[in-house]
Amino acid sequence: MVSINCDMGEGFGIWRLGDDAALMPHIHIANVACGFHGSDFNHMRATVRLAKAHGVAVGAHPSLPDLQGFGRREMKIGREELTNCLIYQIGALTGFLGAEGMSLNHIKPHGSLYGMAARDPEIAAAICDAADIFRVPILGMRGTLHESVYPARGHTMVAEFYADLDYADDGSLIITREHPPVEAEAGTARCLRALREGVVATVGGHDVPVGRESICIHSDTPGAADLARTLRQALRREGLDHAA
DSSP states (O other), X not given: OBEEEEEEOOOBTTBOOSOHHHHGGGOSEEEEEOSSSSOOHHXXXXXXXXXXXXXXXXXXXXXOSOTTTTTOSOOOOOHHHHHHHHHHHHHHHHHHHHHTTOOOOXXXXXXXXXXXXXXXXXXXXXXXXXXXXXXXXXXXXTTSHHHHHHHHTTOOEEEEEESSSOBOTTSOBOOOSSOOOOOHHHHHHHHHHHHHHSEEEOTTSOEEEOOOSEEEEETTSTTHHHHHHHHHHHHHHHTOXXXX
């Protein structure tokens, strides 16, 4: 069975990013921003309440402290400082979950933090240091340090495939400041191939292996709600829907 996860709750103040209300009925788990790349206390609570209303599990989506760059710029940061940064963010979301009678489902590092942890053992270790406190699965990427470091530290890793990001020829994700539109049918076909064959075509035309326990859609991708709806329908037809 396969879940659909979505990065969301990323508005801030009066600004809105993505159509969370349209996305929420079509996903299984929500990765909720914790204030350091997007979101704030009002957006966090509103997103948790929206998820609860739709029976969607909620995980923390912590980032590097980079609100200006939306967490998609790398930075130098030590292991202890990063651990504290993550505990601060995850703890805030956990408080709002408790207020709604919900529990933390998982942790998914955001943006450049996710990419740095894929190749830097100190960054991956810092994520585990924070996860040691909350004891929930961590979403990660096959073929990277996520897959080796997280389980070695006693954490369950959920391997995900990205429906709306391109893959480089070395199997890494191409992370951009803004996501281009994704056509729903084409994106769904790409996901189904990843689920059936365990591979995706890179920007150079090569097939690379990918994880397939969960499929990620970004709420700020143009057409994200259509993609989520079409993909969820396809998972049901294929008998792969996590909720079935």
